[in-house]
Amino acid sequence: MTCAAPEVRLSVRSVMAAAGARWNHVWVGTETGILKGVNLRRKQAANFTAAGQPRREEAILMGCADRTVRHFSIEEGRFRGQRHCPGGEGTFRGLAQADGTLITCVDSGVLRVWGDDKETSSDPVLELRVGPGVCRMRQDPVHPHVVATGGKENALKVWDLQGSEEPVFRAKNVRNDWLDLRVPIWDQDIQFLPESRKLVTCTGYHQVRVYDPASPQRRPVLEATYGEYPLTAMTLTPGGNSVIVGNTHGQLAEIDLRQGRLLGCLKGLAGSVRGLQCHPSKPLLASCGLDRILRVHRIRNPRGLEHKVYLKSQLNCLLLSGRDNWEDEPPEPPEPAKLSSEDTEADELWASLEAAAKRQRPDLEQTSGVVPTGRRKKKRPGSASP
Amino acid sequence: MEKTGGSRKKGLKRKSAAEEPQEAAVGEDGATESGGQAPKASAFPPGFSISEIKNKQRRHLMFTRWKQQQRKEKLAAKKKLKKEREALGDKAPPKPIPKTIDNQRVYDETTVDPNDEEVAYDEATDEFASYFNRQTSPKILITTSDRPHGRTVRLCEQLSTVIPNSHVYYRRGLALKRIIPQCISRDFTDLIVINEDRKTPNGLILSHLPNGPTAHFKMSSVRLRKEIKRRGKDPTEHVPEIILNNFTTRLGHSVGRMFASLFPHNPQFIGRQVATFHNQRDYIFFRFHRYIFKSEKKVGIQELGPRFTLKLRSLQKGTFDSKYGEYEWVHKPREMDTSRRKFHL
Numbered sequence: 001m002t003c004a005a006p007e008v009r010l011s012v013r014s015v016m017a018a019a020g021a022r023w024n025h026v027w028v029g030t031e032t033g034i035l036k037g038v039n040l041r042r043k044q045a046a047n048f049t050a051a052g053q054p055r056r057e058e059a060i061l062m063g064c065a066d067r068t069v070r071h072f073s074i075e076e077g078r079f080r081g082q083r084h085c086p087g088g089e090g091t092f093r094g095l096a097q098a099d100g101t102l103i104t105c106v107d108s109g110v111l112r113v114w115g116d117d118k119e120t121s122s123d124p125v126l127e128l129r130v131g132p133g134v135c136r137m138r139q140d141p142v143h144p145h146v147v148a149t150g151g152k153e154n155a156l157k158v159w160d161l162q163g164s165e166e167p168v169f170r171a172k173n174v175r176n177d178w179l180d181l182r183v184p185i186w187d188q189d190i191q192f193l194p195e196s197r198k199l200v201t202c203t204g205y206h207q208v209r210v211y212d213p214a215s216p217q218r219r220p221v222l223e224a225t226y227g228e229y230p231l232t233a234m235t236l237t238p239g240g241n242s243v244i245v246g247n248t249h250g251q252l253a254e255i256d257l258r259q260g261r262l263l264g265c266l267k268g269l270a271g272s273v274r275g276l277q278c279h280p281s282k283p284l285l286a287s288c289g290l291d292r293i294l295r296v297h298r299i300r301n302p303r304g305l306e307h308k309v310y311l312k313s314q315l316n317c318l319l320l321s322g323r324d325n326w327e328d329e330p331p332e333p334p335e336p337a338k339l340s341s342e343d344t345e346a347d348e349l350w351a352s353l354e355a356a357a358k359r360q361r362p363d364l365e366q367t368s369g370v371v372p373t374g375r376r377k378k379k380r381p382g383s384a385s386p
Numbered sequence: 387m388e389k390t391g392g393s394r395k396k397g398l399k400r401k402s403a404a405e406e407p408q409e410a411a412v413g414e415d416g417a418t419e420s421g422g423q424a425p426k427a428s429a430f431p432p433g434f435s436i437s438e439i440k441n442k443q444r445r446h447l448m449f450t451r452w453k454q455q456q457r458k459e460k461l462a463a464k465k466k467l468k469k470e471r472e473a474l475g476d477k478a479p480p481k482p483i484p485k486t487i488d489n490q491r492v493y494d495e496t497t498v499d500p501n502d503e504e505v506a507y508d509e510a511t512d513e514f515a516s517y518f519n520r521q522t523s524p525k526i527l528i529t530t531s532d533r534p535h536g537r538t539v540r541l542c543e544q545l546s547t548v549i550p551n552s553h554v555y556y557r558r559g560l561a562l563k564r565i566i567p568q569c570i571s572r573d574f575t576d577l578i579v580i581n582e583d584r585k586t587p588n589g590l591i592l593s594h595l596p597n598g599p600t601a602h603f604k605m606s607s608v609r610l611r612k613e614i615k616r617r618g619k620d621p622t623e624h625v626p627e628i629i630l631n632n633f634t635t636r637l638g639h640s641v642g643r644m645f646a647s648l649f650p651h652n653p654q655f656i657g658r659q660v661a662t663f664h665n666q667r668d669y670i671f672f673r674f675h676r677y678i679f680k681s682e683k684k685v686g687i688q689e690l691g692p693r694f695t696l697k698l699r700s701l702q703k704g705t706f707d708s709k710y711g712e713y714e715w716v717h718k719p720r721e722m723d724t725s726r727r728k729f730h731l
Contacts, residue, residue, distance in 0.1 A: 032508050032511060034504070204710065228709075229709070229710075248711065248712045249716050250713070250716060250718075268721070270715050270718065270722070271712075272703070272712035272713050272714070290703060290712060290713070291714065291715055292496070312636065313508050314714070
C-alpha cells in the first residue's frame with residue numbers, strides 16, 4: 001500500500017480557512033504533504049493524508065505541489081476530491097474561493113479562475129497574466145472578487161476579477177535610495193486591512209509597507225523595517241492597528257501600522273517562519289515554521305508562549321479553526337459525536353462513525369497518476385464561514 | 387602572644403568557628419581555657435558569618451579552620467557509611483547514582499523514536515534519500531576561506547586523506563554562491579569550507595550540494611596529526627567505517643545524516659579504520675582511529691588523523707545563502723542556553 005520512496009514529495013503550501021472545524025483548533029500543512037489537525041486543549045495532533053480516517057470538519061482546500069487542489073471535507077474527515085489545475089509553471093502561490101469558483105495563482109504568474117469544482121473541465125473561466133515570480137496572491141475577505149498579487153520583482157497589483165483585464169491598482173516602487181540606486185522589490189506576503197481598502201505587504205528586504213489605493217499616490221503610504229533577514233509571513237492582529245511579521249531566522253515582531261514602529265517581539269521559534277495567523281478576536285497567535293513545532297503565543301497581557309506542539313515534519317502553512325468556543329471539550333472518544341447546528345451534512349454518517357483520536361499512518365499513495373513536477377502543497381481558506 | 391594564640395586556636399576548634407565575633411577575640415583571652423570546652427551563647431550573636439569579619443587574616447584563619455572542620459566531618463560520615471555497608475553485606479542498598487548533567491538532561495520532545503513512520507517517510511524523501519538509496523556516491527570539495535595560513539592548509543590536506551573521494555581546492559577569493567553552481571555541474575555532492583581566523587581554523591560550513599541543507603559549525607580544539615601523541619601511521623586509502631553517537635533529536639538526526647553522507651556507503655573492513663562523530667552536550671567530537679581486535683572482546687585502537695570539536699550554529703535549508711536563505715534551526719544563545727540541562731542535538 002505504501003511506496004518505499006515516492007518520486008513526488010508533496011508538501012502543503014497554504015491552508016485555507018476551515019470554517020466550522022470542530023474539535024481541532026489549528027490545521028497545519030507540512031512539507032511532506034500531510035495535513036495535520038491539532039487540538040490544543042488535548043495536545044493531540046492527527047495526520048490526514050489522501051486515504052486518511054474520518055474526521056468531521058467542513059472544508060479545507062489544499063493546493064499541492066503537483067498542481068492539484070484537494071478538497072478535504074472536515075465532516076467526513078477525508079479528502080473528497082481533487083482537481084488538477086494545469087497552466088503555468090511552479091507551485092501554487094495563492095488559492096481562493098469566490099461564489100463557488102476557485103481562483104488559483106502559480107509561481108509563473110498565471111492566475112486562473114476555475115468553474116464550479118464539481119466539473120472536471122480543464123478550461124478556466126478566466127485567465128490573467130500577473131507577471132513572473134509571484135510570491136503571494138491573496139483574496140480580500142470583504143470583496144471576494146478582488147485579489148492582490150505580488151512577488152519578486154513583481155510589484156503589488158490589485159485585480160478585480162469581475163472587472164477589466166488590467167489591474168485596479170498597480171503599486172509604484174519607492175524612490176531611489178541615498179546612493180541613487182533602485183530599491184529592489186520582493187513582496188513576500190500581502191494582507192488586506194479590514195476597515196479600509198488599504199493593503200500591507202512585507203518584503204524579503206525586511207520592509208513592511210502600507211499601500212492605499214484610495215489615495216492618489218501609488219507609492220507606499222508607510223514603510224517600516226525590521227531586522228536584517230527576509231520577512232516571510234505576516235498576519236493582522238485583532239485590533240487592526242498592527243501586524244505581526246516573521247522572518248527567516250524565526251524572529252516574530254509586532255509592528256504598529258499607525259506610527260510604523262516596533263511594538264514588541266515574540267521569542268521561541270528557531271527556524272524560518274512559514275505560517276502565521278492571529279485569532280480574529282482573542283489575542284492568540286499561531287506560528288509554524290521549519291523547526292517542526294507549532295507554537296501558540298499570547299500577544300498581550302502578558303506576551304508569552306501558550307502552547308507548543310511538536311509535529312514531526314517541517315510545517316508549511318497553517319489555519320486556525322473558525323469556531324467560536326475554543327474551550328469546548330470534545331466528547332470522550334468512545335461516544336459518538338454530538339453535532340451542533342453548525343454541521344450541515346452527514347449527521348447520520350457521523351453518528352455511525354466512531355470518533356477515534358489516533359494518529360494516522362501517512363499514506364503515500366496519492367502520487368498515482370500525477371505528474372511528478374512540483375513538491376509543495378498550498379492550502380487555501382476554502383469556504384465562507386457558516 | 388603566640389602561645390596563647392595557639393591554645394586559643396585549639397580550644398576554639400571544637401566550637402563552630404563561624405559564630406565567633408570579632409571583638410570576642412580580645413575579650414576571650416582571659417576566659418579561653420574554660421571557654422574552650424563549652425560554647426558560650428553570649429559570644430555568638432545569631433546570624434553572624436565568617437564573611438563579616440573585617441580583618442582579612444583573621445577571616446582567612448576562621449575560614450580555613452571551618453573548612454578543616456567540614457572535611458573532618460565529611461570523612462567521618464563516609465567512614466561510617468562504609469562501615470554500615472560492610473556490616474550489612476549483601477543486604478546493603480545499592481549505591482546511589484551520582485547526578486551528572488548528562489543524566490539530568492531535560493527530556494526533549496523532538497527525540498526520534500526508531501519506529502516512527504512519519505520521520506521515516508520524511509527521511510525517505512529528503513535531500514539525503516538518494517545517498518541512502520545508493521543512487522549517488524559522495525564527491526567532496528574541501529576549501530577554506532580566502533588566503534589560508536599553514537594550519538588550515540594542513541588541516542584540509544589531512545581531511546582529504548580521511549574523507550575518501552575528496553578534493554582540496556585553493557579558494558582564490560571566489561564567492562561561495564558562484565562556486566556552488568560550478569560544483570553542481572561537476573557532480574560534487576558536498577562542499578566543505580573551513581573558515582580561518584587569526585591563523586587557526588575556527589569554523590566549518592558543510593553544504594550538501596544539489597539543493598541540500600547547509601550546516602554552519604564552530605570548530606575548536608583542532609589537533610593536526612603531528613600534534614597527536616602516540617598516533618599510528620598515516621591512514622590508508624581504504625574507506626573508513628562511520629560511528630555516529632548520540633544524535634537523538636530530530637535536529638541531531640538531520641545533522642548525523644549530513645555527516646554520514648560525506649562517506650561512501652560501503653566501508654572496507656580490511657582497512658580497519660573508523661571515523662567517529664560523537665555528540666555530547668551539543669558538542670560533536672570528531673576522531674579518526676585504526677582498530678585491531680586482539681581477541682573476541684579486546685580491541686586496541688590507534689588514533690590517526692586530525693581531531694576537532696564542532697558545535698552547530700545554524701542549519702539552513704538550501705545551499706549556502708546566509709542572507710536570504712531560510713533557516714531550519716538557528717542557535718540563539720539568549721533563548722536556548724538558559725538551562726544547563728537542555729541540549730538540542
